Amino acid sequence: MPPASQTLALLGDSWVRGSGLPFAATGRAPTYFVPELARALRERFGDAGGGWCGLSYTTSSERRGGAAEPDRFSQTGTGSWRTHVRHQPTPDLCTSTSDTPGDLIRVTWRGDATSCVVLHAFAGGAINYRWNGGPWHGLTLGGMPGQSRYALLDFPVEGAWELDIAVAQGTVTLAGIEHRADAPGIRIHNLGAGGSSTADWLAAARSGAWFAGLHALAIDSAVLLLGTNDQRDLDAAQYRANLGEIVDRMRVQLPSLRLTLACSPENSDDAPQRRTRPMLAYQEAAAAVAARHGLAMVDLQPVFGDVADYGHHGTRPLLDASRLHPNAAGGAVLRERMMAACLALLTPPPDCVTRR
Numbered sequence: 001m002p003p004a005s006q007t008l009a010l011l012g013d014s015w016v017r018g019s020g021l022p023f024a025a026t027g028r029a030p031t032y033f034v035p036e037l038a039r040a041l042r043e044r045f046g047d048a049g050g051g052w053c054g055l056s057y058t059t060s061s062e063r064r065g066g067a068a069e070p071d072r073f074s075q076t077g078t079g080s081w082r083t084h085v086r087h088q089p090t091p092d093l094c095t096s097t098s099d100t101p102g103d104l105i106r107v108t109w110r111g112d113a114t115s116c117v118v119l120h121a122f123a124g125g126a127i128n129y130r131w132n133g134g135p136w137h138g139l140t141l142g143g144m145p146g147q148s149r150y151a152l153l154d155f156p157v158e159g160a161w162e163l164d165i166a167v168a169q170g171t172v173t174l175a176g177i178e179h180r181a182d183a184p185g186i187r188i189h190n191l192g193a194g195g196s197s198t199a200d201w202l203a204a205a206r207s208g209a210w211f212a213g214l215h216a217l218a219i220d221s222a223v224l225l226l227g228t229n230d231q232r233d234l235d236a237a238q239y240r241a242n243l244g245e246i247v248d249r250m251r252v253q254l255p256s257l258r259l260t261l262a263c264s265p266e267n268s269d270d271a272p273q274r275r276t277r278p279m280l281a282y283q284e285a286a287a288a289v290a291a292r293h294g295l296a297m298v299d300l301q302p303v304f305g306d307v308a309d310y311g312h313h314g315t316r317p318l319l320d321a322s323r324l325h326p327n328a329a330g331g332a333v334l335r336e337r338m339m340a341a342c343l344a345l346l347t348p349p350p351d352c353v354t355r356r
Contacts, residue, residue, distance in 0.1 A: 005048035006347055007218050008041070009091075009189040010034055010068070011201070012225035014325060015264055015334070017092075017192030020057070020065020022074050030070050032326045033335035038068035038188045041342060045349045046185025050111055052217065054190070055174045056083045056094035058105050066092075066176065068190040072110040073179060079103030079167075086193050086200040089207035090120060090147060090175035091214060093193040093200055099125070099171040107163040107177050114157055115182035119150045120213060125170030132161055138168065147175060147209045149216050178217060186346070189217055197229040198242035205249040214254065221345040222250075223298070223338065225262035227282045228324055231274050240285035247293055258345045261290045262298035262338070268311030269323040298341045303333055 010016050018031040050073035054066030058077025067073040080103055081096045088095045096105070121127075123143045128136040129152060139150060155161065165174065180187060193200065201224075204210040224246070230239040243261070250257060263286040266279040283299055290297035304310050310318035310330070318330030326334050 005183070005185055005187060006045070006220045007048070007051070007187045007189065008342060008346065009191050009214070009217065009219045009222040010225070011191045011222060012262070013192060013196045013227075013229050013264075014194035015192070015228065016190065016225055017194045018190075019063055020054075020067070020070050020074070020190075021062070022065065022070045024071070030065070032331045033338055034190050034192070035069050035071065036331075037335050037339055037342065038190075040339065041186055041188060041346075042069070045346070046183065047112065047181060048183055048185035048187040049115070049181035050109060050179035051187045052091060052176050052178055052189035052191060053107060054092045054094055054176045055096050055105055055107075056085060056092070058083070058096045063194065066190070068188040073108070075105055075107045075177070077103070077105040081105070086196045087203065088175070089204050089209035089213070091189065091210070091217060092176065092191040093196060093204055095122070095173050095175050097171065097173045098167050101167050101169060104164055104166045105174065107165070108160075109163070109179060110160045111179075111181075112159065113181045113183065114155050114161070114179060116178075116180040117152045117155045117163070118178045118180075118216070119152055119165070120147060120175040120178065120216075121150065122147055122173040122175070125172035126168040127165055127172055128168045129163060129165045131155055131163055133164075136166075141172065147213060149213075175213075184349075189219065195229055196226070197233050198226055198239055198246060199230075199234065201226065202242045202246050205246045211249075211253040219254070219257060221258040221342075223260045223262055223341060223345070225264065225298070227264040227279060227286070228267060230282060231277050231279060232271070235277060236281035236285045239282050240289060243286060244289045244292070247289055247295070251293065259293075260296040260298060260341050260345055261286050262300065262341065265300045265304040266307040267324045268307055268313070268319055296341065296344060298337060300334065300337060303337045304330070
């Protein structure tokens, strides 16, 4: 029989991460494709929880959030938190750090049932946490050096809640919160890291701490989408070598993982290194790695078309003013293609009908 619940991870750069802001904070749909994709999958398969909510960019007004569906699971912070991105052995490569007592992060859950809330953090320092403004619980972030996981206590088991996490003493480094619901369905982790390349993900994959975090998230299926920042930083040969080693290590450490690779389409940025490194070479490199491992490969170029048409100033623009990222229309194109890729990875729900 199909599993009672399954877990999907979306890994990659800003094309995956998006802004993470809830709709209420911006008055528009969160970028770029993950929130609407996650909601559609949850409605189809059922709700096994909110998954990962990264705790980076806690004091940003533009990039905080951190979950697959920020309209129902999000975070914000106050104080002097320092965000570290793309070079941490955490599930999404990012952390926030503070050594100022009283600095606070608030995680908001707007969904239904809760069966487990786990904090991913580094050893060192101590925090206080509370639910819905209630009594504080103290927690020393001990254990072995490096990233550890802490099951939080006394959470509300039904309905929405707010979790406050405050620095009590020492230097506190937080990575993310995982939310689970004990129900049949799907749990989706947005593990995108803005600005990241294969070099960043390879550094993580060479760390046992990264795989320990992924094991703790109980990931069954994953899509890894990279390319835009590699074009900026690395030639296609190095991209292929890095991606190949990442997949090699994932196959060893997560042998049952169902994995699909994806590569972003050409962009209309006019930076010299991008113009001399067409994305076609990176797409071909990703396809070669996928073929070597017998993996599916999502080539987004055919669905976007010719960059002369879909670039920011084209006749059918699918990229926003950054010239690198999808606009609303491009996000819809991306979401449709990625939905097909995710459905090919996932086990159909037992009754094979849409759940509401």
